[in-house]
Amino acid sequence: MSGIPSTPGSGTDFSSSPLKRTKIVLLGDQSVGKTSLITRFMYDTFDNTYQATIGIDFLSKTMYLEDRTVRLQLWDTAGQERFRSLIPSYIRDSQVAIIVYDITNRASFLSTSKWIDDVTSERGKDVMIVLVGNKADLSDKREVTHDEAAAKSDELKIMFMETSAKAGHNVKSLFKKIAMNLPGMEKDGQATDAQNTKIDVNTSPANEVPEASSCNC
Template sequence: MSATSPVTADFSSPPLKRSKIVLLGDQSVGKTSLITRFMYDTFDNTYQATIGIDFLSKAMYLEDRTVRLQLWDTAGQERYRSLIPSYIRDCSVAIVVFDITNRQSFLSTSKWIDDVRSERGNDVIIVLVGNKADLSDKRQVTLEEANAKATELNIMFMETSAKAGHNVKSLFKKIAMSLVGMEKEGEAAEQQNTKIDVTSPTTNEVPDASQCNC
């Protein structure tokens, strides 16, 4: 009598849904630092510019499911700008980062958001992130104006500090939960379509001859 090994049970579970998240923004706003803080809970004081694109992956465990976040860290320098659209093309989330102590980086977020919209339309979650909140005494962008911009563009907004670890986990948890919300909406829509497909015709309708199953 052959018994099924319990080890094989794991293979029947569905693979983790992967969600591609692209971080965008000007040079030195802290994109890499946000990822490093989220992935390893560390912060490196020495600044090294990202060359091209870096990729990391991390699973997030939520109440009813696990989401695998694929984090794509893009270079902020102008010379890498031509690479960006191809990475935005199939992303689920775009995190557009600015430095609250650098007004120009905040103004630049408009062009980054335009890039995302031109590639993904409305089929994407966009989050505006004001980083370096630990340097609030050097602030050049107020919380109010960043909030107003996010409201106007109908996107999420959060202030973070990669250095202090402030709001970084909250940011990615909020994103993961938004992704799950979208996923559930999609599942509900699919179920609704299935129900519509299987409804039998009402009694006063005469079926088409072409639909006869004889």
């Protein structure tokens, strides 16, 4: 006797759906370190030679967190003015926008306002915006204080963090924090206040952020 035929798909768990991709676009002026942040996060490396990003590039990475797995799609955009016309189409379907400035370049910080405006005009409130001050290893050349940037993020109610792609400081923490605060990802369905939590590198032990003589990326 052959027994009862199994129904199609018996023993298969259909509850697990394919990983939803989260599109993260990095924006900011030229040479603030957008590509270097992605390279540090993806490969844990840093290239001292600066090469301007031409147009748009993207990479994907799966993050395995304590209670979830998230597929991040990182879009690297060119900071040069001549590529600005390309940017809106890439912002349009993004879930997260990381606005990067260089803490040693005040003009790049002032430019974050226009980048944030670009994002909100395309996405409204349906996007997580993160302000990132890169090159924290060059704090002796700082032109933008941590408090000033934190105040701006408080006013706009967006996440803020200082990083160093060169030293690897806060880069993984940045993307983990984003992943943990993605819309609809709150644990037990409860929103957290972590989205606006500031990480102050000034209160960290000095040896956590190695000094570097130069960082052009």
